[in-house]
Amino acid sequence: MLREIRPAIVLLVGLTLITGLAYPLAMTGLADAFFPKQAAGSLIEKDGKVIGSALIGQEFKDDKYFHGRPSATTAPDPADASKTVPAPDNAANSGGSNLGPTSKALADRLKEDVDKLKAENPSQPVPADLVTTSASGLDPDISPEGALFQVPRVAKARGMSEDTLRQLVADNTSGRLIGIFGEPRVNVLALNLALDAAGQSRVH
Template sequence: MLAQLRPAIVMIALFSLLTGLAYPLAITAIAQLAFKDNANGSLIERDGVTIGSRLIGQNFTSARYFHGRPSATVAPDPEDSSKTIDAPYNAANSGGSNLGPTSKKLVDRVDAAIEAEFAAGRIDVVAADAATASASGLDPHISPQFALAQAPAVAAARKLTPARVQALVEARIEQRVAGVIGEPRVNVLELNLALDELR
């Protein structure tokens, strides 16, 4: 019996070391050498303070800033842990709403988002990402159409010319990867940081 157990124990120990220790360490080392910024979360720092990530959206509410797309993330209700409450851009609970196209709650949410954009005077034409959440709820990008639609309201809130803010948006448009993957997009955090640097 010991003759049969020994190979099994040796194989368990060997593969545990190989797949549980050697492989993760090798991949971590390669990532740190070849893709250090990405491997460490693509963090953005200002004056030695981490203020966000290029990969995770933030909830901007001031009229002086561009707004990201709606976020459907939730958090536990502090008053009743069996329930959840809306918590936009909650990175600890990434996920979409899972509401289907016939859901009244989804229709009401989209209608409310459209009304809020019109009421704030930020847009006159509604881009799809102005009213719908992403699958993760943490999308850091918006479409150029949504960013350009917000430019006049942001310019007015900052007492800048609309042309200057529009030029800033156009300079921050990221094109498709390799010319074919994805859609043109604007990173909201990076755009707002560039906006803060304007004099």
């Protein structure tokens, strides 16, 4: 009997070592060697301190910064662990709201957000990505239109010219992958870091 099951045992052990140990170690080593920044999580540093990742959105509320997409992620309620509370861009709990097109809660939230943005920039139509959440709730990017829509508010808050901010958006816009895949996008954290740097250079 042992003679019959020995090949199966050897095959199981061999494949476990190859697929469970050798392959992951090899891929990790190759990633560290050829794509060290991506393998480490595409982290973004400022003054030697990690302040975020290019892959995960952050919530910006101050008028002097560009804002990202709404986020429907949640976290456990500190007062009642069986419930959840809103926690925008919570990387530990990626997910959408799952509210459908007939949801009154969704319709009310959209109307409130659209009205607020229209008051901010009444001369331009509100870009869809500024009021809709992504499936993950962690989208770090917005469309160039979403960034340009916010230029008047940021310019007013910072006392900067709108032309300067539009150029800053253009400088921080990434195009389609190899020219055909995806859509042009602006990483909000990178744009806000460039915005701070531009503001500091004006002061000096």
